[in-house]
Amino acid sequence: QKEVEQNSGPLSVPEGAIASLNCTYSDRVSQSFFWYRQYSGKSPELIMSIYSNGDKEDGRFTAQLNKASQYVSLLIRDSQPSDSATYLCAVFNDYKLSFGAGTTVTVRA
Amino acid sequence: IAGITQAPTSQILAAGRRMTLRCTQDMRHNAMYWYRQDLGLGLRLIHYSNTAGTTGKGEVPDGYSVSRANTDDFPLTLASAVPSQTSVYFCASSPGTGDTGELFFGEGSRLTVL
Numbered sequence: 001q002k003e004v005e006q007n008s009g010p011l012s013v014p015e016g017a018i019a020s021l022n023c024t025y026s027d028r029v030s031q032s033f034f035w036y037r038q039y040s041g042k043s044p045e046l047i048m049s050i051y052s053n054g055d056k057e058d059g060r061f062t063a064q065l066n067k068a069s070q071y072v073s074l075l076i077r078d079s080q081p082s083d084s085a086t087y088l089c090a091v092f093n094d095y096k097l098s099f100g101a102g103t104t105v106t107v108r109a
Numbered sequence: 110i111a112g113i114t115q116a117p118t119s120q121i122l123a124a125g126r127r128m129t130l131r132c133t134q135d136m137r138h139n140a141m142y143w144y145r146q147d148l149g150l151g152l153r154l155i156h157y158s159n160t161a162g163t164t165g166k167g168e169v170p171d172g173y174s175v176s177r178a179n180t181d182d183f184p185l186t187l188a189s190a191v192p193s194q195t196s197v198y199f200c201a202s203s204p205g206t207g208d209t210g211e212l213f214f215g216e217g218s219r220l221t222v223l
Contacts, residue, residue, distance in 0.1 A: 034210045043199055043214035044152070088151065092210030095159060096167065097142075101151035 003027060004091050006100035014108050019076040021103050023089030026070070033065055033072045036088040038102065044088055048074060079107045112136070113215035115200050121221045122190050130185045130218045132200030140207040141183040142167075143175060145196040146217075152199065158183055159207035190222045 007022040025033075032051050036044040050056045050063040050072070062075040072091075076083055084107050089100040113134045122128050134141065143155040144167075154167030158177040172194060174186045183202075187194055197219050201212040 032210050043216050044212075045214070046211055049211060090210055095165075095207040096154055096157065097210040097212060098154070098168075099144075099152040101149060 002100075003098045004089055004100040006087075006089050006103050008103070010104040010106060012106045012108060013079050015079060015081060017079050019079050019083065019105050019107070021074040021076075021087050021089070021105070023072040023074075023100055024070055025072070025089075025091045025098075027091070027093050028067075028070060030070075030091045030093045032092040033063070034090040034092065034097070035061075035063060035072075035074045036090060036099075038086045038088060040085070076105070079105075081107050081109050083107050113200055113202055113213060115198075115215040115218050117218060118216070119219040119221075121223065124190055124192060124222055126190050128187045128190055128220070130187075130198055130200075130220070132183045132185070132215060133181050134183075134200075134202045134213075134215075135181065136202060136204075136213065137180060138202035138204050138213070139180065140203045140205060140209075141177065142201040142203075142212065143173070143183070143185045144199045144201065145169065145194075146199060147196050155185065155198075157207065187220075190220075192222045194220065195222045196220060 035048040038044040048063040060077045064073045086102040086104045088102045116131045142157045144152040156175040200215040
């Protein structure tokens with residue numbers, strides 16, 4: 001089992017809709033969780049971090065964490081064509097950041 | 110402009126050759142990392158360094174070596190390249206001493222081993 005698993009894509013949503021991305025992790029003691037965005041041909045960039053159970057909102061992005069279920073999600077509200085990218089879920093544990101394979105999102109204008 | 114500089118941007122290399130990918134950061138971050146990214150496999154950690162003078166092995170360290178002589182530089186060396194090392198390599202850094210998952214990435218080095 002991979003340490004971090006993301007729902008398979010690609011995910012295609014119409015402009016203005018909500019994009020929902022899911023991620024599960026295997027190590028129950030993990031304490032911090034991140035979402036990175038990677039545009040095609042570019043490097044990953046951090047967009048959200050979450051450390052406690054519940055929701056964390058930043059603009060159109062909401063990260064959700066449920067440690068009991070070992071589940072992290074990212075919601076993108078009012079999706080824009082500029083949100084078209086691959087989203088990487090990452091879990092930090094034991095001084096190392098482990099990534100999922102990523103979910104590619106395409107926002108249709 | 111502050112950030113991470115990787116070189117070369119792209120390289121084609123014959124199998125068996127030695128190659129060093131360079132990484133320099135000017136943010137005075139203590140922790141640095143090397144990842145490789147392959148289609149369908151995501152980013153996988155090769156080696157890391159929490160502070161100058163120390164290094165550690167990541168998930169896929171075989172065939173790679175690193176050194177951390179100072180804070181700014183973290184070169185990755187392939188002693189004898191093989192085709193399976195064809196990948197995009199990302200160097201990253203973070204503040205603190207490896208106790209955060211908030212990483213800053215370089216632009217990547219695309220390596221093709223023939």
